[in-house]
Amino acid sequence: xxxKYDALYIFVNAPKDEGLDHLIERVGAEITxxxxxxxxxxxxxxxxxxxxxxxxxxxxYIRIRFEMDPDKVAALRARYAIMEEVFRVEVLSVDERRExxxxxxxxxxxxxxxxxxxxxxxxxxxxxxxGAAGAR
Numbered sequence: 001x002x003x004k005y006d007a008l009y010i011f012v013n014a015p016k017d018e019g020l021d022h023l024i025e026r027v028g029a030e031i032t033x034x035x036x037x038x039x040x041x042x043x044x045x046x047x048x049x050x051x052x053x054x055x056x057x058x059x060x061y062i063r064i065r066f067e068m069d070p071d072k073v074a075a076l077r078a079r080y081a082i083m084e085e086v087f088r089v090e091v092l093s094v095d096e097r098r099e100x101x102x103x104x105x106x107x108x109x110x111x112x113x114x115x116x117x118x119x120x121x122x123x124x125x126x127x128x129x130x131g132a133a134g135a136r
Contacts, residue, residue, distance in 0.1 A: 002067040004039070004094035009080075010059040012087040023085050024062060030079050036068030059087055065094070 011023055020043070028038050044061035068076070073091060080089045 003070050004067050005091050007064050007091045009062045010088040012056045012059040031066045034072045034076055036066045039065040
């Protein structure tokens with residue numbers, strides 16, 4: 001059975017755009033080589049570390065979501081441990097129930113904000129119409 005995972009990668013010697021795309025492809029190739037499927041990736045940009053690690057001050061953060069058999073995650077981590085390009089990696093299991101709740105809460109907040117904006121716009125239009133009628 002396949003399970004969803006989020007992996008956060010830090011690359012410290014990452015070149016600009018094209019080279020970074022190549023690194024993401026290499027990392028993704030390890031996932032597919034072990035029978036996983038890539039769902040998506042997101043670049044979080046270059047960030048400074050809270051404190052220097054291994055004489056490095058900053059790194060480029062990339063998040064990749066994928067599906068994989070849980071038995072193969074340890075082998076994936078071992079592969080990343082020997083890849084020089086990968087400075088750090090954290091692989092976390094995705095709790096789909098919690099994620100669904102977050103999506104629903106976000107949708108409710110967005111609908112509530114849109115309704116409040118529409119009400120404020122209607123009140124503003126009514127006040128403008130009332131002001132125009134009073135000016136006559």
